[in-house]
Amino acid sequence: MEIILNSKSKFILLQISLLLLIKPIRSISHRTISNKTEIHIAAFLPYPETVTGYLGLDQVESVKEALADINNKDYMLKHYRLKAIFYYTKFNAGTAVNDFIHMVAEKPIKYGIIGLLASSVSEVVCLTTKDWNLATISSSSVSVTMNNRDKFPYFYRTTLSDASYIEAQITFVKHFNWSNIAVVYDISSTYSPTASLLINRLRESNVTVGSSLGVLQIYDHAIENIKGKFSLPQRRCIYQVLSLPLKYYFCLALSKSKQIRVIITVMELSGLKKFLCKAYYSKIYGKKYIWIFPGYYPERWYHIADEDVASVNCTTEQLFEVVKYSFAIYRSFNRNENVTKTISGKTTWETYQHFHSIPRITRIHDHLKAYTYDAMWTLALALNATDTQLRENNRSLLEFTYRSSHIMRIINKKIKESSFQGLTGHVSYKKRERVEKVHILQLQGNITQGTMVTVGIYHFGIERVQFDTNYPNSHSITWPAGKPIKSPPLLVITKLTVSSTAIIIFDILAGVGILFGLGFLLFNIINRKNRNIRLSSPHLNTIFAIGCILCYLDVIVLSINTDHSEITVKNLNVLCGTQIWLLCYGFTLAFGSLFAKTWRVYRIFANKTSKIIAIKDWHLITTVANLLVVDIVIFIVWTSVDELQGTISTITTIDDPNDPDIRIQTDLHYCTCRYFPVWLGIVCGYKFLLLIFGSFLAFETRRVNMKVLNDSKFIGFSIYNVSVFCLLGVLSSIAVGNQETLNYCLRSGCIIVCTTVTMIMVFLPKVLVWKDAKSFIEPSSHIMTSSTTSGRYDIKREGNRFGRYLQLSDLSKLQTMLQQKYKTYHKLRQELATLQDVVNDLKHRYQCNHS
Template structure:
């Protein structure tokens, strides 16, 4: 119904006019789109000008109208989800160049190839959408060129058989596409990984390797080619010992399993993203360099330059000598079917100013394969071709399968869906990829003398061994060395028994008694235990019986307890000397610091009890067992296929280090304390009483021996050196301790010596001939003597005052009584004779005995007289008394110092006993009492 109002009519006219103009514009664009083969896409490829550029032999438009057009759909990856892909443009340029050359050379008379281009964005959904838009257009698609993304190619390969369209890919390497049952109309000019299996087999066989191992990433892309490779190896009598698959979660464990298999020729199948991580771990495990050959597919992306898992230097070291296999895309002296070689082809592509893709040459050859397969079939096009003509498609497949021509990427022929071409073998040498051989698929030969090929660079210029024959050898200590150690130990035990007898027999003699015979006995017993442990130290290398485990336990018990007894006795002596000599108080404080032998023996038992507790827990919780420790492999220089595995027998438990820390820990503290006290008392010379100098040397040697023993515990690989160091340090320390403890006693008992008193020796004094002057070189000693001399003079003055008072009282009594009384005159005799010389003034309460200054120091006894005197006569025993300062010293003076001229003491007159006043005399008689 027409509007009644005027403005409504105007609006209707305007609307109709706009609709007509819009319709005309749409029709015009539609016609233009058909002429240019533009197909809109709902999948969204915005801004893409999908163009078909027809190429004519002579470039004339009239000539093109007289020829039939065959449309080919080309699907490329110009963009991805990560952005634009510049390599896609070079692939389009290569396809266009091939279309141009096919049309120029009139490969298909009366026919012209035209390419319809579109972008799949490397998305299967987008790729299927672009395919349907092309199929449902007015142009008939004869063949499909594409793609380089395997997932898109697989999706398309499932669909194209329903339209009887043959598909040829130039970049999809998925092994799934090789299945002819699933993809009957699929071909590809890019060689999949399985196409290099023949080259791998030839390379392995060329070097005489009869066993290999495979290491594969757990994805079908890598597993399927590897399965066919194992079959090919078996056909050539090459054994694949182990096949290991891995993921990023367990690759470290799988590599360790591979290393334990000891197979040195490894075929790996993994992606470029994972490869740097794997080879960093290979470096950590030492599975590179000499003896290892890794063979991988070359992905052409130089993944070995850097990694996040390790440094570039480590990665470079691990990939040195790596074998890479890839397509051989060099035409060589033979020209391709188009008259181009590889260099000329790349030169023409560079004119397009695009980044050249590694699939560019394969794209060029794919277009030529399409043209050649159509060459003998194009008469069928005289009839009407449609998507229902399966007979024509079968003819395409037959013709494509029989192709064999030289392309710019090398010789090209198909077996099934896969291209079979030449393979290039390369090796990483000094960080650079070098060609080493070329495998010719037609002749099935491996050529190591190809152009620009370098010699294979093996480690040390020796061909690696596929698998080594392992021979185990048990390393033992040389018998001569073992027998020498036993001889030394037996001699040490005999000397120890002799010293023990000597110590027990002469235990009451003053020289022996003052050196603590009880502690010496403990030291001797400890040394005997140490000698026994050293003997057992070498027995485990000669015995393989069931008692080896028991020997390990007994040896630890003997060595630990022997060390505790031997070093403990020396530690106790040093402790007593340190305790006394670091005291500077009066006699009462010295008496408080006295330690008797029984107390010191109780101190020695403390580490012995600790040893018993720790070792018993060790045996009960984690017993020691005999284990075979593998040393460094030894390669036979004459036969590199034989490897010797030296082994050494060791005594170990599951947590040996922990138990050693427990034992060595507290013993180390004792060693440090003993070392400290020995250093503190290094200037004390008390030879006859406590052997302080010799004890210090023994402590130092024990510390040195302990350090050597601990350090050699970590030298299991050096069996002889380890055993020699341990036994030498232990035996030297033990023997030195024995002889330093007892040789001075032998000298004092059996040697020719003067009758100088041990107490005077302990004070550092000596008597010169024909004089009574005592000489000392110690300034402190001289000051101390002057102080004591002053006290003696004061005491003499006090005594004289008392005598004067007494005499005055007698005179007074005599006057008062008036009776004459006869009495015996008492007087004080002072020794002021000039002929006598003494460094100490002496005062006595009674008349002195005659003193002869001529001493008897020159009188000597023979050794036989000494032996007769010590072994036959009775030995004097000092009686025990309640008062150290009264009875002991009176008895001592009564036997040794009857001449009353000893300069070390002074006496006070009265009813009290003799009192010792010299400072060091307190120490001397304290020691006398402690040693008793």
């Protein structure tokens, strides 16, 4: 298991221990061979030469080859012979620290360190080398943590750091205008800093990081413990308590919910295979998605080895489906270059031919040999330049000790000024970062012959990606969909609107209703002095007609409000309030006038006392006005506190079946506010109470059948009609949900039918009576039946007597006379009851006398 020592106190303790254990080295006798003094460097490599492979023998031979070439150059270290002392870390930070302690404790002095292939090993060693004035040149440590020059002032690398790859990734992403990216990474000291830098740089470059997921492999928690803790979507999710498979599923669901098409991974290979397996089952692959991986994975890394079978529930074929046409960003060089001479005097091809001629040398990861080779040359050239500068002042490298900070500053400067042709290309540094071309690679081919090919090159100097390159073996990008994808996909927004046919039909019906309303209104005004019209309260009829017209207008406003194609947000807000209050005011005026007339009938015929009740039209108009004032007050408070606003809600978002780069989003525009249910409840509750009371009055006066006094039967039926359609309209709106056309038809239909039926029931009898020029009461006789809660009463009068009442032109006088007759009727009944008592008493006495 690899040990990562990241506690600063441990390194301080280590340094103190070394200082106490090791005596200051003031003068060292260097071994002299053939008039050249041996100087030494330390090579920290993973494994010794007895281990065959690119991390063992290959690395050792690379160092030996570089030393041989350096020592054979007359201009290199003229007075010295460079040698290397090998230390083998086995990728273990603890072993590396132990080796470092022995290195500085043992003679001879080392003038620098090369190797350190693993970032975790480099970090723990280089935290201490600055106090021992030792330059360190790594051949493959890529961690961005090492970019901290306060902690690692003497650290360099011949490879590129992750920071350099990040700049290439960002440039590549921006080249195709991908503006919504997901970043998935392992939570570790190696991967987390890189991912954090990548996320920050993406955001600085105006690229949205729609999802960033840090994965820590802990398997303790079950699925049911997670559902209550997280909700989609979230912008950033670092899960330290989730089981690994579920974390992968959750992140993939998050990526799908945000419509992310480009996914960048910064992960260890074993975890990446598990993640890609979940991606396969979640269908996050194919022509709609692009994956970008690190380039340091081995060839055909997606193959499922025997050791992977237990942990990865996918086959090689399934993983290949995910990674097919994926991209990688990595260093690369042409190992077959046989024209340009390197600093050794040999071409790259000649050097590799020599490497491959060595027994047991492998051809795997040839680039690691080259970076180690160039690391040796970089340090050697810096020592050579330092010795040249020192000799100008009659000094030399032999004066170097672990406390020689002055000499270390010269070595550090010379490394930064390095510029030579190495095996990996031209070696130079800019801001202590290696300047090198970065290759954009793509996995092309089938599952058996698939390979990473160069499709583009990133140039640090011009900071752009060149795709039309003549680089050897370069290829064109293969896009699964035949063209570059879009991330996010092009969003085509459609608005959920009502069918134009439905709008036209109901607008025509509402227009016809308005014309009828205006016609009835004019009829009522023109004939208001007609005896029959006057007896039916023409003022209330006028109010009723205006209310009906407002209800019809509400249907037209509703039509405009459901077609948002040409409506601005500001106008939509105005329409929201207009739509609600037209219906409320129209209902209050129309139903309120019916309610007032019914209430008058109820008061007259429910009166059992001898007191005369006179209810005139202005009393009823006042009642309607009071109901309207309540509406106005509610409207003012509602608008002031919580105004209705036009709101957009996404109903559905689906992929275009004909184009994977297009998403079709359906939006619903509707009116709402923060406490809309509360305000709607207040308004509907108030109207509902009015409906209940009106229905009660209609029921109580259902047997009143005096046309000259009121329209009780028609009004009662109208109230029932209004109640039923109001309830039907509310329930239907809830039931149909987002079916906008059906919702509109039901609402408009209820308003139009309810208003039309009520208006016909109120006005049509008056029109017919006026047309036939007939009286409201038959000339021969009339029967009035009154029913109250106390019982039923019949009043018969001769037609000629009622004829006198019909000559009255004032409704209030007629009401007074009716009440007087009703009072007489009660008195006669009382007298009759008294006479009946007298008769009963006489009968009783008569029976007593005869007995």
